[in-house]
Amino acid sequence: MSPLLKIRSERDQMSAIERRIADYLLENAHLLRDYSSQQLANALGISQSSVVKFSQKLGFKGYPDLKYSIGEAVARGDAQDEGAVAEAIDTDPHVALAERLWHAKTRAEEETRLINPPERIEAIAEAVQNARRVFIIGLGEDGIPARALALKLAMIGILGVHHFDPVLMTASTASANAQDVLLVFSEFGKQTVLCHLARSFAATGGKVVSVTRHTPNPLRAHADYALLVSAHDERAHIEPLLYQSALQQLLDLIFILLCEHGQGRLSQLDSSAERIQDMLDT
Template sequence: MAPLARIRGERDRMSAIERRIADFVLDNAHLLRDYSSQQLANALGISQSSVVKFSQKLGFKGYPDLKYSIGESLARRESVITRDPAQANRGDDAPGLLLAESLWQAKAEAVHTTSVLNPHADVVAVAEAIRQAGKVFSIGIGYDGLHSRTIAIKLALIGRTAIHLFDPALMAVGTSSAGPGDVLLVVCEHGQEPALCHTARLFRKRGGKVVSITRHTANALRAHADIALLVSAHDPRPQMELLLYQAALQHLLDLVFLMLCEDEAHLRMLEENGAPIE
């Protein structure tokens, strides 16, 4: 896993001092090459040994090893593909090719990091909960609503009773028919929507199981989930970060869907419905 992704992945389990170091490194990754361990410690008002222990806890020999790994990772991200003669002769097509390659690499890294952050057992548990549920409720707002709608449609195609809810004011009412064993799949990027947290809390009181999909941050929605799936997608360019989040999120949902399709009854229902999946 890339060092910055590893730091994000471990941040929630760090001590207060370690989180201060982690936040500084994440916010100033491009400037880290100019900081010695002592300078970093001085900037944060902590001991140099805290910086060294932080690096070693992440699996590095020491701070220089961590700094080198971060610099190397950033260089790979920022590098462009080497132009061979064929590409050089493409003229006006070259910028488009570079942009396409950059997007592909960034998406691949986001999907890979997201996969590492989610234990396989958790993804299997989500698929199993949906398989056993009487009803599956899928909710989300904005862009997340599009993904929650898509997974609801796919679940219906394999014979699951799937209900997509999109109006925040009616979400709690929409799930009022939920019973023990039913599943609420909540997609919320930052996990802070009050309406979704309220609905998740009521759903669990009725004996249902809540599955949240959010960014890998400490957030309110994760606290209400029985199973929390996490998305990692970071880029300084907002337009790129949006695309990376959507790609990694879709990967998680697709993986759950594929696990469900390993059930012969589900696969047979999908073939009978004969609808294209996009």
């Protein structure tokens, strides 16, 4: 894995000082060949040992190894930033804007894929595939992908129970057992009511799947499986777009696994689509 990609994907898990180092490395990757660990520490106003520990935490022997690895990534073009993308286009500013957004979404989706190992994705898909019922909840904006997933599951014959009200979901899950699955969508995983719901559901023996950012949060602590999204940008109006894009890519992957691994799922999808189209045509 590229060291720059590794830094981006693990940034949400870092301490405040580690994030400062990470951001500096990402923004100045092409200049690091001229920086010693002491010079980097001086530029950030931190101790040299913090730089060394940061490098070792990423799996390198020390800062020189990290610097060399980043240098190789820069040479391969892994560190091409959004400004370079815009300069390369040299056309209509709207084209440059679209290219920068695409570049940022691609990076977020790649980071998200790397922090969700295939075996975890397979385990979640299998749990949903074999579930008696799949309960799905998300509050506010988190309710949008939750509702979309519930519709997709219904299209392939998987019984999904979707609510955007935790009280209604609590009532619906009262009869849950070990054959059921609960998917809880919460970007930051901090809503107390959702944590309580996940804890109560786990007590029935059912499987809980949390869908949150790649940050330590209470909801993840109550989940059997955690779907994680890595998407960050300093611009407040861009970061939610990256989160939604990376999350959708993750959910689409699970949906494809359900369609292709489940017996009769594709034919069920075709039948459902035909019924809906017949209804719309009348």
